[in-house]
Amino acid sequence: MDTITKEAQKTNLDTFPINGTDYIEFYVGNAKQAALYYQAAFGFELIAYRGPETGYRDAVSYVLQQGKIRFVLSAALQPDHEIARHVALHGDGVKVLALWVDDARDAYAKATARGAESAFEPYEISDDDGTIVVAGIKTYGETVHTLVERKDYHGVFMPGFTACSSMRKVTPVGLKYVDHCVGNVELGGMNKWVKFYQEILGFKLLITFDDKDISTKYTALMSKVVSNGNGYIKFPINEPAQGLKKSQIEEYLDFYKSAGVQHIAVATDNIIETVDQLRNNGVDFLYVPDNYYEDVLDRVGHIDEDLEDLKRLNILIDRDEDGYLLQIFTKPVQDRPTVFYEIIQRKGARSFGKGNFKALFEAIEREQELRGTL
């Protein structure tokens, strides 16, 4: 099977309107330290907090923001708390991909009527700044889509959280919004979850990559990308394919212990400045050998940037029929080889860097080899 690239049909009939990503919540072992990492290394501002000091006894949550990206880092204060169980099993990872909707009750009713499994029923939370309605549906692994209705809320994040700010001066690194968010699922699970997004949440299939597109000498995977009605949300779904050695998807599943979020791609308008700052802040990126740059311009043609800058920072380049893109991948950001980040700058291109898959997967294999998991 060959790669199919198909633009989602533009239609007025969006059967599940979503305005965009509301927030991404991580369950972590130590939210206080993780919050400092995201401020110091990734340039996020601390904007809100909930914990015992605000009347919430069992867990703490730190809310961080940069551009339109909002992360929530939550940790348990007692061993029998759900977050503690989740972290013991999965390590630090993404629990919630929250979707911003106009009517959370209606969205929940539609999703469950179409077969979505409920995570929790709709409920209201209020404070002096107004009211929020939330509901939850389950997706792959233990990941949840919280549906957030915030049209009657004017506070900084949600009722129960108090506004706060970073203790130290934070320098933003230019991250603007979540470009896409990738899930790794078990062998055979990709089509099931693509169908879930298509039939329940009204997403369209954008692109299919098979194991001929995404393979090296040793490892392979398959991937399909789905996108919501307005195109703001893109979810690639990966599953492992048969290779000579263990694929990076299998390694992820072995360590995360279930399907889950593999990487979050965040967009910047100036990847050279962003990556320069991230490297200075101590963020670790995958290494791509210098020979990648020897013939890359033959493949991608003219680019506005100085190739020496891209080479120095190890930024990858790819082109499709609409333009080109620049991208780079961090190493995992927690102890287990699970969640990592992609930094992406789109200069017209709407695809995902297919031309870089080989270089990227070889870079991941070098890391797997060091971990003894290839």
Ligand code: FE2
């Ligand atoms: Fe990506």
